[in-house]
Amino acid sequence: MFKKHFLVLGLVAVIVLLSFSVSMAAEVIKIGALYPMTGRAGLYGKDSEAAIKIALDEVNAKGLVKGKYKLDVIITDDQSKPDYAVSVAKRYITSDKVKFLFGVISSAVGLAVTEVSKDYKVIFIGTDHAATDLTAHKFQRYYFRVSNNTYQSMFAGAMYLKDMPGWKKIAYIGPDYAYGRDQWLELRYGLDKLGVKYEIVGEFWPKLYEPDYTSYITAIIRAKPDILVAGFWGGDTVAFIKQAKAYGLFEKMKYFHPDAGGNYELFAAMGDELPDGLILSARHHNNWPPTKENKAFVDKFYKATGRYPSYAAQGAYAGILFIAQAIEKVGNPNDTEALVKALEGMKLKLPEDPEGFTSYIDPKTHQIVQMQAIGVTEKNDKFPPAKKMLGNFKVYPADKLMPTDEYVELLKKTKK
């Protein structure tokens, strides 16, 4: 009898102790994330979600500030709509009491949410959207971006073209909205800064998600550029390349797509059909840099989802790690001003950093400073279903790729 009582008492004691230790161990810090989960961009939302889980597992395994805090992320489909995203962000802050806003693929959504972050003084960690504006003339001190902006990738592109011999005529095709327009502006700015002489023989502006490029392709071939610069996004690259291939476009000119052309989903979708020799880059590559950190990240992602990550995943992963490191450094997740200070200039070794380089956040603009690698498509079946990947990478130094004050002034004058 006594034995039985003892057992029950013991059990109760264990349960009480356990729940006590759990509540002691982990004050949960909420992060409110916004990603598209439907339509074309849904792929990037899903990949970001998977990467967030990987990062949370790593961070929460040991807990933050000696086990005092844990991170939790709420994700809502922003439907790629700025108005809707703003209402969700406000709800996150007022009723869910999140300490950070997080994520966002579309720059239009990013530009809207940064205003909420500013008004409510809540830190917003941008993990993917690339509009330079956010860390230039639309800068506000509660916003931080942990993936590169279009200026960085296009300036690296300009450096690549400077070193490429035997071309003069250049044409551009990109979606007819801010993202497409910015890339072309930034590439030309870069070329001019570097003193490259070139002649523009055509500019083409299909709408985003244009299904049929046939008429553009014949018009581009007629313009006879040496280089076709492309600014497609979100699967439009797949449609364009498929359609252009039958016209022999890739034998007639170099295809150059330095911001989002080298996204893994293009390689996965096209397999053997992808032509060799396309010059592309992306915000993260599954096969560059060949460091153990990158390999570990890609392998973990593959294990969790059964597929290789698109570029958006690494940004989301990085965002969680930055938040964790900032809280660790400050020791108090409620001291927003101290967290802002901690994030400014913060260094963090990320999967996309090559040996000998560590990403850091520029204290002045809150933009992450990273190396850019541009490669050329070639056979590589190590990341199925892709049959081709980028190789022969050329790498550009991070500090040379930041927007100059002059460029920020130009943005201020030309954009509102």
Next chain:
Amino acid sequence: MEIYISQFIGGLSVAMLLFLVASGLSLIFGVANIFNFAHGSFYLLGSYIAYQTISLFPNFWIGLITATIGAGLIGAILEFIFLKRLYGRVNEGPFQILLTYSFILILDDAVKFIWGPEYKTIVKPDILEGSFVIGSIFIPKYNVFIIIVGIAIALLAWYVLNKTKAGMIVRASSLDRTMVGLLGVNVSMVMTAVFGIATALGGLAGAMAAPLRTVTPGAGIEVIIDSLIVVVLGGLGNFWGALLGALIIGEVNAFGILWIPQWASLLSFAIMIIVLIFKPQGLFSKSR
């Protein structure tokens, strides 16, 4: 001169794919008076069914057939279970839009659930790889195939609608459902069959477009806008109007891109506005 020919042929192949999608939309509207907002989703289903079939049996043609039949069957079932309940109801129009819009959301998510969010692709059959090269003009074989199928569908539709008894019943049903019903025709089944055929056309278009385009959730909504412009241009519910509308949009875009690339993406909307102002019933408004 050569550039005009290649631009024209390019425009023609764009037009024929547009026609394949828009013809189904127009047929449903003309006969059943249903505005099927979800027509693009059957295009999407066609792409994915073709993708699935081809990954099981690597044959493009089998994929094309299963996509057509599959999209048609799903369309007929949805009409039979859901849309039928709306016929004759007060405010039928708004209900149709709500219901078919919900189809878009459900089918889009179903596709993502079954096949995942990543982009898919279908490889062209070997026989349609490559291009005919005449001087400096490239004409991809696959585009020629699309043009031929488009013309064939238009001719077949003309024959069925005008020369067969079934076609006569369909045309009669579009004019006066009650009267046709009184004559002993099962109008309800006619509606289901027409809806099935129309969505089958959407499925066929999706499967045929898949080797050229990105197969991804959301693709259905993207084609519906252009199809709507085509249908409005031609006159809502007019099969031939859809053909003419598709040809106009395809060619105007092709030459717009050549001459005024900065404004090209505006042109189809500009034409639609002009037609709506001067001929609001559409270009083919008189005959039906």
